[in-house]
Amino acid sequence: MYNASDLRKGLKLLIDGNPYIVIDFEFSKPGKGQSLYRCKMRNMISGNQLVKTYRSVDKFEKAELEEKTMQYLYHQGDEYHFMDTTSYEQLALTAEQLGDNAHYLIDNMEVEGLFFDGRPIDVTVPTFVNLVVTQADPWAKGDTTGNDTKPVTVETGYQLQVPPFIEEGEKIQIDTRTGAYVTRVK
Amino acid sequence: MPDAPHTRAACFSCLRAFFAAKGFLEVDTPIRLPAIIPERFIEPITSEDFFLQTSPELCMKRLLARGYPRIFQISHCFRRGEKGRLHHEEFMMLEWYRLGADYRRLMADCDALLAFLAQNLDKFLPPDTDFIWPARLREEFLLGAETVSVADAFARHAPRSLDEAMAAGAFDELLVHHVEPHLGRSRPTFLTDYPAELASLARLSPEDERIAERFELYSRGIELANGFSELTDANEQRRRFAEEIATIARDGKTRPAMPERFLADLARIDAASGIALGLDRLIMLLLDESALATAVTFAPDDL
Numbered sequence: 001m002y003n004a005s006d007l008r009k010g011l012k013l014l015i016d017g018n019p020y021i022v023i024d025f026e027f028s029k030p031g032k033g034q035s036l037y038r039c040k041m042r043n044m045i046s047g048n049q050l051v052k053t054y055r056s057v058d059k060f061e062k063a064e065l066e067e068k069t070m071q072y073l074y075h076q077g078d079e080y081h082f083m084d085t086t087s088y089e090q091l092a093l094t095a096e097q098l099g100d101n102a103h104y105l106i107d108n109m110e111v112e113g114l115f116f117d118g119r120p121i122d123v124t125v126p127t128f129v130n131l132v133v134t135q136a137d138p139w140a141k142g143d144t145t146g147n148d149t150k151p152v153t154v155e156t157g158y159q160l161q162v163p164p165f166i167e168e169g170e171k172i173q174i175d176t177r178t179g180a181y182v183t184r185v186k
Numbered sequence: 187m188p189d190a191p192h193t194r195a196a197c198f199s200c201l202r203a204f205f206a207a208k209g210f211l212e213v214d215t216p217i218r219l220p221a222i223i224p225e226r227f228i229e230p231i232t233s234e235d236f237f238l239q240t241s242p243e244l245c246m247k248r249l250l251a252r253g254y255p256r257i258f259q260i261s262h263c264f265r266r267g268e269k270g271r272l273h274h275e276e277f278m279m280l281e282w283y284r285l286g287a288d289y290r291r292l293m294a295d296c297d298a299l300l301a302f303l304a305q306n307l308d309k310f311l312p313p314d315t316d317f318i319w320p321a322r323l324r325e326e327f328l329l330g331a332e333t334v335s336v337a338d339a340f341a342r343h344a345p346r347s348l349d350e351a352m353a354a355g356a357f358d359e360l361l362v363h364h365v366e367p368h369l370g371r372s373r374p375t376f377l378t379d380y381p382a383e384l385a386s387l388a389r390l391s392p393e394d395e396r397i398a399e400r401f402e403l404y405s406r407g408i409e410l411a412n413g414f415s416e417l418t419d420a421n422e423q424r425r426r427f428a429e430e431i432a433t434i435a436r437d438g439k440t441r442p443a444m445p446e447r448f449l450a451d452l453a454r455i456d457a458a459s460g461i462a463l464g465l466d467r468l469i470m471l472l473l474d475e476s477a478l479a480t481a482v483t484f485a486p487d488d489l
Contacts, residue, residue, distance in 0.1 A: 005267050026270060027268070027269055027271075027273055028272065028273075028362045029270075029273060029362075030358050030362050030409065031402050031412040032225070032386045033227060033357070033384075034226075034358050035267065036359055038363070053359055053363070056227075057437075
């Protein structure tokens with residue numbers, strides 16, 4: 001259990017059965033009055049935000065969250081299979097649970113998973129990943145249309161815009177936070 | 187980073203000059219005390235069998251009783267668990283007391299003090315200082331404070347009236363989140379006419395028993411000071427203390443002792459008034475900052 005005086009930015013609480021993280025916190029206390037703990041919190045599953053003011057007498061349950069390092073194995077249809085690198089257990093996540101992260105998964109890649117009640121609520125892939133371009137139109141020299149990018153597909157099936165000089169079979173680096181091309185990798 | 191040490195030193199010297207000119211005696215009372223005021227919402231920090239003062243109030247009122255009619259003190263105070271943008275567990279308090287005067291006299295003192303700072307602070311700063319008065323603050327301090335009753339302030343700024351807020355136990359919350367941000371915006375503001383339930387150590391108004399002779403001073407949305415006509419009826423004070431002690435015990439906390447020596451001295455005072463001003467907050471305003479941490483010599487996180 002947490003007391004109101006434990007509240008601070010980054011604390012994870014269980015509210016009505018849902019895990020919340022405190023994203024903003026302000027302590028206030030009017031002259032001769034009682035302590036007020038105003039928290040802005042984000043539901044770690046739905047992303048919904050909530051602002052509440054607590055008092056010294058309020059108590060909170062901890063949101064029990066488990067972090068796991070997982071190695072990506074393969075995917076079959078909508079299911080992506082991983083191995084927990086600590087327990088060697090296999091587990092599957094859906095494309096929906098992975099969101100954009102599914103664009104960057106290659107065999108044996110290690111990702112960090114955050115689990116609440118056995119359910120994955122957040123998956124973090126490395127910030128930069130290197131992927132092979134599997135489909136790209138050739139660079140038409142003398143192209144005067146003025147386009148400075150062209151679409152390519154990488155080995156995971158993800159499509160993105162890259163500079164026109166990138167060719168099929170080359171490896172490129174992608175920033176997984178934005179999904180954008182960073183540089184060509186030798 | 188603003189130059190907090192020079193601004194603080196200038197502020198302290200300027201305040202001492204102000205009180206000296208008004209015939210006040212500077213006192214220094216012990217900060218480690220065997221008994222303190224029992225207050226439900228102010229938690230002390232203990233030091234062996236003693237308490238660090240949450241305010242120099244008790245000793246200063248005892249000095250009034252011992253024949254020192256105008257006294258002031260600049261001292262460190264300690265309150266457990268008060269940590270935030272505008273709260274530190276250790277902070278600097280300015281308190282002053284007047285024998286034979288009521289809270290209106292303290293309001294006049296506040297106006298004079300802010301005006302004195304506006305006119306004289308620069309004289310106490312070193313010649314090569316990079317201190318600059320925040321835009322308009324000096325003019326605001328020279329204007330003097332406007333007076334707004336708690337009921338009017340709630341009617342103007344809060345989603346509920348004062349009576350509704352009191353009935354719902356939502357006074358503190360509505361005050362902090364809805365009312366305070368609007369106070370002291372174009373000039374300092376005195377918030378006055380507190381409901382009797384929030385009298386604390388204040389006397390009730392002889393004209394209207396539902397109202398306490400208590401006020402707070404605000405500047406730019408920041409609560410700076412809390413003053414009142416002191417309750418000098420030792421029996422009534424004992425009754426309020428006993429109630430507060432019982433509440434604290436019911437909350438499951440250590441039952442505080444009755445400050446008997448204070449009550450004995452209080453019985454010798456006829457009328458008096460006193461005020462506590464948070465100096466770190468005043469200095470924060472002078473530095474045009476929005477957090478105490480930038481106005482103190484060492485922030486708690488920096489220790």
